[in-house]
Amino acid sequence: MSETFAPVTMAEARPASVVTEGRWIRRILIGIAILFLALFLVLPLVTVFAQAFAKGLNAYLAAFTETDAHAAIRLTLLTAAIAVPFNLVFGIMASWAIAKFEFWGKNLLVTLIDLPFSVSPVVSGLIYVLVFGAQGLAGPWLIDHDIQVIFAVPGIVLATIFVTFPFVARQLIPLMQEQGTAEEEAALTLGASGWHAFRTVTLPNIRWGLLYSVLLCNARAMGEFGAVSVVSGHIRGLTNTLPLHVEILYNEYNFVASFAVASLLAGLALVTLLVKSLLEWRYADEIAAGARRH
Amino acid sequence: MPGATERVGGSTAIRVENLSKTFDTAAVLHDFSLDVRAGELLALLGPSGSGKTTLLRIIAGLDFPDDGRIVFGAEDATKLPVQQRAVGFVFQHYALFKHMSVADNIAYGLNARKRADRPAKAEIKKRVGDLLDLIKLSGFADRYPSQLSGGQRQRIALARALAVEPRVLLLDEPFGALDAQVRKDLRRWLREIHDRTGQTTIFVTHDQDEALELSDRVAVLAKGRLEQVGTPDEVQEAPVSATVLKFLGDTIEVEAIVQAGQVRVNGRLTPVSAPAGLVGPVKLYARPWQLQFAEGDQAHLEGVVRSSYRTQGRQRIEVDRPEGKTVVVEAADTNRFAAGSPVGLRIIGGHVFPN
Numbered sequence: 001m002s003e004t005f006a007p008v009t010m011a012e013a014r015p016a017s018v019v020t021e022g023r024w025i026r027r028i029l030i031g032i033a034i035l036f037l038a039l040f041l042v043l044p045l046v047t048v049f050a051q052a053f054a055k056g057l058n059a060y061l062a063a064f065t066e067t068d069a070h071a072a073i074r075l076t077l078l079t080a081a082i083a084v085p086f087n088l089v090f091g092i093m094a095s096w097a098i099a100k101f102e103f104w105g106k107n108l109l110v111t112l113i114d115l116p117f118s119v120s121p122v123v124s125g126l127i128y129v130l131v132f133g134a135q136g137l138a139g140p141w142l143i144d145h146d147i148q149v150i151f152a153v154p155g156i157v158l159a160t161i162f163v164t165f166p167f168v169a170r171q172l173i174p175l176m177q178e179q180g181t182a183e184e185e186a187a188l189t190l191g192a193s194g195w196h197a198f199r200t201v202t203l204p205n206i207r208w209g210l211l212y213s214v215l216l217c218n219a220r221a222m223g224e225f226g227a228v229s230v231v232s233g234h235i236r237g238l239t240n241t242l243p244l245h246v247e248i249l250y251n252e253y254n255f256v257a258s259f260a261v262a263s264l265l266a267g268l269a270l271v272t273l274l275v276k277s278l279l280e281w282r283y284a285d286e287i288a289a290g291a292r293r294h
Numbered sequence: 295m296p297g298a299t300e301r302v303g304g305s306t307a308i309r310v311e312n313l314s315k316t317f318d319t320a321a322v323l324h325d326f327s328l329d330v331r332a333g334e335l336l337a338l339l340g341p342s343g344s345g346k347t348t349l350l351r352i353i354a355g356l357d358f359p360d361d362g363r364i365v366f367g368a369e370d371a372t373k374l375p376v377q378q379r380a381v382g383f384v385f386q387h388y389a390l391f392k393h394m395s396v397a398d399n400i401a402y403g404l405n406a407r408k409r410a411d412r413p414a415k416a417e418i419k420k421r422v423g424d425l426l427d428l429i430k431l432s433g434f435a436d437r438y439p440s441q442l443s444g445g446q447r448q449r450i451a452l453a454r455a456l457a458v459e460p461r462v463l464l465l466d467e468p469f470g471a472l473d474a475q476v477r478k479d480l481r482r483w484l485r486e487i488h489d490r491t492g493q494t495t496i497f498v499t500h501d502q503d504e505a506l507e508l509s510d511r512v513a514v515l516a517k518g519r520l521e522q523v524g525t526p527d528e529v530q531e532a533p534v535s536a537t538v539l540k541f542l543g544d545t546i547e548v549e550a551i552v553q554a555g556q557v558r559v560n561g562r563l564t565p566v567s568a569p570a571g572l573v574g575p576v577k578l579y580a581r582p583w584q585l586q587f588a589e590g591d592q593a594h595l596e597g598v599v600r601s602s603y604r605t606q607g608r609q610r611i612e613v614d615r616p617e618g619k620t621v622v623v624e625a626a627d628t629n630r631f632a633a634g635s636p637v638g639l640r641i642i643g644g645h646v647f648p649n
Contacts, residue, residue: 182389185356186451188376189383190403190458200406204393 048266051259063249063260071237072245072261075153079228079241080221083160087217091168092210096202098169099176100184113169116162124162125230128155151233156241159227164220171213175206208283212276219272223265306367307332307494308353308462313362315348315518322348323518326362330462330496335488337505338498340515341541346498349515350464353496355379366461382455386467388447390439396450397422397435403458425453428487445476452484456493465497469504481508502542506530514538536647539579546585546621548595550578550646557646559594564641572648580644582610582624587631593638597621599631613637 021029053060063069094113098106116124130136132149142149149155183205187197203210225243232239234248242265249258308330315323322345330336338346351357353364355376363372371379391399398405400422404413413421426432429449439447448468455463468484469477485508488495499505505512506526513523514537522534533539550559552568559578566578585595597613600620604610611623611631623639631637 182385182387183391185376186383186385186389186391186454187402187406189354189356189379189381190406190454191377191380192402192406193377196406200402201391204391 052263063257072240076242083221094169095172121226125227155231167217168213175209309365311363334510335495337509337512339505344515345518382460382463384465386470388451463495545579576646582622584643585623586640588640595639
């Protein structure tokens with residue numbers, strides 16, 4: 001029947017939709033995108049692993065046996081272990097306040113939460129030096145009380161918290177706004193205390209969005225270079241995080257060790273990407289509420 | 295505590311005293327007072343913005359008044375936190391806990407209690423089962439809210455509220471999000487549940503039919519004030535104001551004059567009686583079925599037929615009046631009037647209120 005109305009050749013020539021480009025334009029666009037990704041993302045990643053294993057598995061493993069590498073790994077884990085929970089709590093509190101209450105200065109608070117994303121990390125680090133450094137505002141007081149922030153672990157943790165604090169809040173604010181307060185109100189009328197309602201209603205409703213944002217927050221906390229570099233002082237075995245350790249090894253022409261340590265960070269990135277994709281695939285709706293605003 | 299004292303018919307379960315509430319600068323409740331009787335099903339009826347939902351939320355403890363008191367039985371509950379008020383609240387959009395099964399939703403209030411007050415697991419399970427039977431969803435304990443229809447969700451929400459044995463059940467536009475047929479079924483069903491449990495219940499609605507069909511008494515609200523409270527018959531037969539009358543259904547509004555207790559329209563006597571003390575120019579309000587087609591001296595009003603349509607064995611005819619207003623007349627579906635034909639209308643009933 002249909003042949004009489006639309007000959008096959010006609011149907012083939014007709015574009016599927018007015019917003020679809022011709023076959024050649026499509027191929028060129030896709031080709032450019034793939035080439036670009038290969039050149040700027042896949043090639044460097046392959047290089048990292050290739051360089052790391054350039055002198056064999058033993059040389060690769062040797063990079064992790066020296067004490068400085070251990071110290072760097074420990075410090076990175078410690079920093080993330082403090083910064084991530086801190087930002088988790090802060091992020092939940094801030095998004096709760098912003099999504100569920102009306103108060104003066106709310107828009108300003110939302111803008112401030114975004115600040116670390118728009119400021120260069122080096123500037124973030126410098127701010128801490130200016131505040132907590134020996135010549136800084138709080139410097140004399142800190143020296144009097146024998147507290148060292150800059151060129152020490154506290155400074156690294158502070159700088160990491162600063163650069164990573166938007167992750168959780170930005171994900172949760174739109175999610176919580178979308179969910180409103182009706183379920184919490186229902187819980188309260190049923191006799192639940194505020195804390196019980198939070199634990200049994202609010203938290204389960206945001207759990208996947210929260211996990212997603214914690215994942216991204218953690219990846220950034222472990223990988224942060226700029227801000228940490230300014231406040232760290234690069235003291236080997238004391239204030240070197242993994243990214244800083246990579247830089248030091250590289251500057252010493254110790255390429256295998258440098259790339260070996262770098263492969264650890266690259267591996268972290270790949271795992272993060274994988275888990276992130278799984279979460280996005282499985283809990284798309286809940287995460288999309290947050291992603292829309294990014 | 296919920297118990298025998300409030301079950302005594304006619305005693306006051308909740309007293310709302312001189313309540314005032316202002317949001318930002320807009321007053322939503324002005325010096326509002328109302329008594330709710332134990333065991334009654336009371337409708338709060340009003341247009342949007344009349345303050346009915348705010349009143350319900352203040353009774354529940356989800357909002358707090360600027361002024362006035364809420365008294366439960368003999369206890370001043372004005373400052374009582376929501377958790378201690380023992381109210382069951384049903385939300386327009388159900389507000390079921392999405393991540394919990396139906397059984398866990400219903401058991402939520404019992405599980406939220408402190409260990410000492412919490413019933414044993416087996417007892418909770420039995421109570422959930424009984425409630426599922428009551429709402430006729432026995433096989434649904436392990437389902438999740440997303441697997442249920444709107445009507446089923448609202449029944450679960452009601453069971454969840456009833457599980458904590460509240461002293462009053464508060465429903466905020468409970469059928470507002472449902473389609474017409476489900477709404478009708480649920481109305482009848484809610485009435486049955488109420489008759490069986492005798493639970494003091496207040497529900498908010500902007501739907502006159504719902505309020506009149508379902509409730510023992512209707513409280514009509516307008517602009518944050520109580521216009522009238524009474525049985526559905528009382529508010530329909532003896533509305534205290536034009537606002538109440540107009541809100542309860544379609545009305546025709548005409549100029550009239552009261553002389554010696556008689557109401558005249560265009561100089562002709564009507565069967566409508568005027569309240570004592572009302573004299574001079576007034577407004578007469580009639581329902582579409584309180585007008586008849588008539589000719590000559592019998593007609594109070596004149597007009598031209600604009601259009602007509604049939605509905606459920608009756609017909610509704612729109613008549614354009616000379617001064618420009620259009621009135622709707624409801625008549626038996628017998629004589630048809632062609633558009634453009636001149637007709638006379640006779641008023642056979644209605645109410646008058648001062649201008």
